[in-house]
Amino acid sequence: MASTETRELEVRSSEPPKLRMLAQIRAILRHREVLGGLTAKDLKVKYKSTALGVIWSMLNPLMYLLVFWVVFTHFMPSGIEHFAVYLLSGLLGYTLFSTAFAGATGSIVDNASLVSKVAFPREILPLAAIGASLVNFFYQFVVLILFLIAIGFPFLGANLLLVPGALAVLLLFTTAVGIGAAALNVRYRDTRHLIELSLVAWFWVTPIVYPASIVLERFGGASLATKLYLANPLTAVTLAFQRAIYGNGGPLHLAQLPDPGLTWYWYRLGLVAAASLVLLFLTWRVFFRMSGDFAEEL
């Protein structure tokens, strides 16, 4: 064993500790195996003792697809070319967001026994919830790609670079709101319910089932309503996913999207990324400040 003098000195004092981000990131990295373990736990527990296992996570978007496809191609024709592809390109990102956000919100309370008995960076818990949703997203994305290949939809090209870009921004935004909500939920248990409710509304103010072009036409490109509509971070992310995959189908497909080029989407993603960073800076501080009392409050 190393001599005591060389060991890291840790000081815990009464001051609500100031968040030193680099130090905290290092602490989280030191505990990355806990993060991996808890992520795996979330996934394993979800599908333990089920016959279909992880296939369930793929069935969820397929069910959405079936329902919306029936409604919007047969009952209320939307006039969108390749409606299935359109829906799936936007839906997967939103599903990732909603499951990760809801999971992160409840993560501290759901792991009360851990929080009150073991010391580790508390950020791990919401991150593990987001991680589990991310893994599901990858499975679903594989299904999407297979589907595209099966129907012969052209999706290869530079536009595909928008996928990792949109995903990164989405994760950044989800983390920012997720850890804030996780901390709030410890003190105010309504937070979870509030968020579940708001996720329903959020789904419909994001262009997933219908094209954004409808909103732009209705309100006009420069109106306040449009600006507000586009300010929704999930709109930027969803549109980027749609541009990356669906937009590759041809001019008919591009017509459903606000802008035919790629730059517009990168620009929008950039704005959301910047805003998310600022938000993360704030929510992380709140989280860190409150995390010292989690063990007591549970």
Next chain:
Amino acid sequence: MSAAVEIDRISKRFRLYHERPTSLKERVLRMRRTHAEDFWALRDVSYEVRPGRTLGLIGANGSGKTTLLKIIGGILRPTSGEVRTRGRIAALLELGAGFHPELTGRENVFLNASILGLSKKETERHFDAIVEFSELEQFIDNQVKYYSSGMFVRLAFAVAVHVDPDILLVDEVLAVGDEGFQRKCLDRVRTFQQEGRTIVLVTHAIDWLNRVCDEGVMLEHGRIRVAGDTDTVVKEFRGTMLEQRSPFVRSDTTKQVEIASVDLLDPEGTPIRRITPGQSMRVQVDLKANEPVEGPIVSIAIYDAADRMMFKTGTDWCGMNLGIVDGATRVVFELDGMPFSDGRYHVTVGVHDIGVETVYDWHDQGYAFDVDTTIKWEGELYISHRGRQEEL
């Protein structure tokens, strides 16, 4: 050499809400009506543990032991003061924290080990040893929900003892399980000590403090009552346990015969409060009968500080018959060579009929004496002994 754990003027306040408002609506509605009471779980506690030492925290329930342990472990934040620690900490506050019933034994081992600070590589290296220690070879791939509680604890403990910390914090987790299991735990703690690790452990048991710890801290209502070498702490703890005991008062005594006085004397008849192990003692009970009673029986019992009965006898078992008791009489018990170890003991005296259906009078643990060792020995019992060397 700098301390491994420095506890520097730590205080911890808990707010006790009479009904804790946990939702926004409740909070708004009750804004004016919530009255929180402050409860100081710890008050101005300072102590230093040097590397390689084992500190035992002892105290009654609610004295702040576990709170202090949680603060050292970084699970709770102190209200004021500072804790400085050097080295990797593992806190065993609960066996199997983070075990998930749906996961298999194997999956839980890896998850729990990572939470306790072991890397995956280290866990893989120790995996066979962990399974062997838990004696669960056949069940390791079963879901933990099918385990018995004994199996669960064994597996959790097996993981816990394979962590590799510089500082080990142990709550009363080790006090579970059967004797064989406890022995295993004790052996493991000894190994940790030999490896030069610093240990802070919370215990109720004087026994553990004596056998395992190098030094002790006794907490009382969140303050340090006494700290230092284990002997001093143990003595003080025994003493306070007695102070806090309220004698059990029997309401069903008939007072036909009363216990007028009880005296603890040495064999020469001088009153004593303090004896050495192996010394003899005389218990003298004076009775006063308010009406003639036929064949009452006088019983005495000696209890130790932990309220265990050490010895009990009565006039009937001694082959005595007190006959008809009228007026005053005296009963004397000569206790030869009492084999008691250190500590405080107290005597209960009762007068009753044969079958203990009628109790005439009863003094519950009203008389105390201390046993103090003057020579060096160890164990639960004292045996009078000599040593000699023989020529061969």
